Structures are given as C-alpha cells and as structure tokens.
Amino acid sequence: MSELEPGLAVVTGGGHGIGRALCRRLASSGTIVVVADIDEAAARNVADDINGIATALDVADEQAVATLVESIEEEHGAIGMFISNAGVGYGDGRGGAISAEGGINPIDDRWEACWRINVMAHVYAARALVPRMLERGGGHLVNIASAAGLLSQIGDSAYSATKHAAVGFAESLAINYGEQGIKVSVVCPQAVATRMIGIEDDAETMEGGFLGNDVDGILPADTVADIVVTEALAGRFLILTHPQVATYFERKASDYDRWISGMQRFRRKLS
Numbered sequence: 657m658s659e660l661e662p663g664l665a666v667v668t669g670g671g672h673g674i675g676r677a678l679c680r681r682l683a684s685s686g687t688i689v690v691v692a693d694i695d696e697a698a699a700r701n702v703a704d705d706i707n708g709i710a711t712a713l714d715v716a717d718e719q720a721v722a723t724l725v726e727s728i729e730e731e732h733g734a735i736g737m738f739i740s741n742a743g744v745g746y747g748d749g750r751g752g753a754i755s756a757e758g759g760i761n762p763i764d765d766r767w768e769a770c771w772r773i774n775v776m777a778h779v780y781a782a783r784a785l786v787p788r789m790l791e792r793g794g795g796h797l798v799n800i801a802s803a804a805g806l807l808s809q810i811g812d813s814a815y816s817a818t819k820h821a822a823v824g825f826a827e828s829l830a831i832n833y834g835e836q837g838i839k840v841s842v843v844c845p846q847a848v849a850t851r852m853i854g855i856e857d858d859a860e861t862m863e864g865g866f867l868g869n870d871v872d873g874i875l876p877a878d879t880v881a882d883i884v885v886t887e888a889l890a891g892r893f894l895i896l897t898h899p900q901v902a903t904y905f906e907r908k909a910s911d912y913d914r915w916i917s918g919m920q921r922f923r924r925k926l927s
C-alpha cells in the first residue's frame with residue numbers, strides 16, 4: 657500500500673456499477689473497504705469478493721449515515737476516504753422538467769429522492785466526518801456528481817439540478833476545509849456502462865443502454881474507477897473521467913447563451 661492510500665475507505669452505493677468498481681480498485685491496492693448500499697445483498701457480494709466489510713445503508717437517512725461512521729471508526733479505526741457515490745436519476749416524468757411524479761423509490765417524489773440521495777447524502781457524510789477529520793488533521797471526501805452537474809442531463813431536470821448542487825457543495829467543502837488538511841474531490845463523469853444507463857453489471861457489451869448512441873464515449877466502470885482513485889490520490893479537486901467534458905464546460909462558461917442554443921438543438925435532435 658502506498659503512503660497515499662487511505663487505509664480504510666467507505667464507498668456508498670458500492671454494491672453495483674461505479675461504486676462496485678471503486679471498491680475493487682481500492683481493495684486491489686491494499687485499502688480495507690466498507691461497501692455500503694441500500695441493496696444489502698449486492699454489498700455483501702462485493703465485500704465477499706474483496707475481503708471487505710458489507711453494510712446496509714440508506715444514504716438518505718442522516719441518522720443511519722452518522723451511525724455507520726461512528727460504528728466503523730469504533731471497530732476499525734479512522735476512515736481515510738469516504739466516497740459518496742450512491743446516486744439516482746429517474747428522467748423527467750410526463751409533466752416534463754417540473755414533474756413531481758415518482759413512485760419509483762421509497763421516497764415518492766422524484767425531486768425529493770434526487771435531492772436527498774444526490775445532495776443531502778453528501779452533506780450527511782460531511783457532517784459526520786468533517787469534525788473527526790479536523791481533529792485528526794486529515795481525511796478525504798470524494799463526492800461523485802456527474803457531468804450533468806457542470807453541463808446538463810437532457811430529459812432529467814431533477815438529476816441536473818441536484819448534481820449541480822452536489823458540485824457546489826463540494827466546492828464549499830474544499831474552500832472551507834481544504835487548508836485544514838481535508839482533501840475534497842468531486843467527480844463529473846459522462847456516460848458510464850452501469851445499470852443507471854440500462855447496462856447490467858458485468859455485461860460484455862456497452863450497447864443497449866437507454867442513452868444508446870447519443871452519448872459520446874461510454875466508459876466501463878472499471879476504467880472510471882481507476883481514473884477516480886488515481887486522480888483523487890494525486891489530490892485533484894475536479895476529476896473529469898471523460899476529457900471532452902472540460903471542453904464543453906469551457907464553451908459553456910465562455911458563451912452561456914450560445915451553449916443553451918446548442919443544447920436546445922441537441923434536444924430537438926434527440927426527440
């Protein structure tokens with residue numbers, strides 16, 4: 657294990673997709689990994705594979721996040737890295753961008769579910785860990801947002817808005833605590849071959865996701881996990897697994913109105 661490795665890491669949403677790949681990548685270089693997921697069986701499968709620790713966790717439940725941090729630190733020592741990876745996106749309902757309909761999740765309203773899981777879960781993790789990390793003079797919070805948090809996800813307003821909020825919260829964490837030894841990274845991938853875009857874990861093909869061929873460059877979860885861990889350990893704040901996102905983000909910043917027109921054209925093309 658290198659000096660930079662966190663020793664003990666927690667990955668939320670570690671049972672599937674990018675989270676599962678992050679657990680495997682961290683374990684391969686000697687980190688002890690706590691695999692936390694609302695899907696307990698999936699967490700257990702991953703933990704069994706990597707000799708890690710499985711735990712059931714609903715990241716939308718602040719008390720559960722606080723209890724997890726406390727019990728893990730009591731039993732296993734300081735959490736060096738906490739990766740808030742669990743995330744959800746449901747697409748706009750029939751009501752379009754302002755739709756409130758849900759029913760797909762224990763939290764009924766899709767806006768509420770996205771808010772709690774994509775944003776507040778990051779806040780809950782920080783509330784539980786920042787005081788502990790400040791006291792011991794270090795630690796690393798890695799928040800998985802999305803390219804939708806810098807750009808936009810056409811057809812999913814709640815996802816886009818909450819991923820922007822996740823990026824904003826990570827910025828605040830870095831600005832407020834970066835000089836006191838807490839490292840913060842925010843990850844903004846474009847499409848990754850996971851169940852989120854309709855591709856099962858371990859699928860041999862990257863075809864068939866609901867985003868089809870409309871997205872440039874679908875990456876395998878393992879590739880993304882490798883980039884995330886390498887860049888996080890190097891201390892990078894903004895981790896772009898898909899380099900083209902930097903170009904799109906620059907274009908947006910340099911002429912916002914032109915960027916909106918381009919996105920409107922792209923939306924017309926998709927529909």
Ligand SMILES: NC(=O)c1ccc[n+]([C@@H]2O[C@H](COP(=O)([O-])OP(=O)(O)OC[C@H]3O[C@@H](n4cnc5c(N)ncnc54)[C@H](O)[C@@H]3O)[C@@H](O)[C@H]2O)c1
Pocket residue numbers: 668669670671672673674675692693694695698713714715716741742743744745773800801802803844845846847848849850851852853
């Ligand atoms: N797949 C992509 O194209 C893509 C692109 C950009 C960002 N992301 C982000 O990456 C992260 C991981 O997504 P993924 O693509 O691996 O999706 P996934 O659906 O394969 O995995 C998400 C995991 O989160 C877990 N989860 C969901 N709700 C939870 C909750 N309330 N508490 C605990 N665990 C919960 C699920 O059980 C699952 O294991 C998400 O934050 C997602 O928004 C994904």
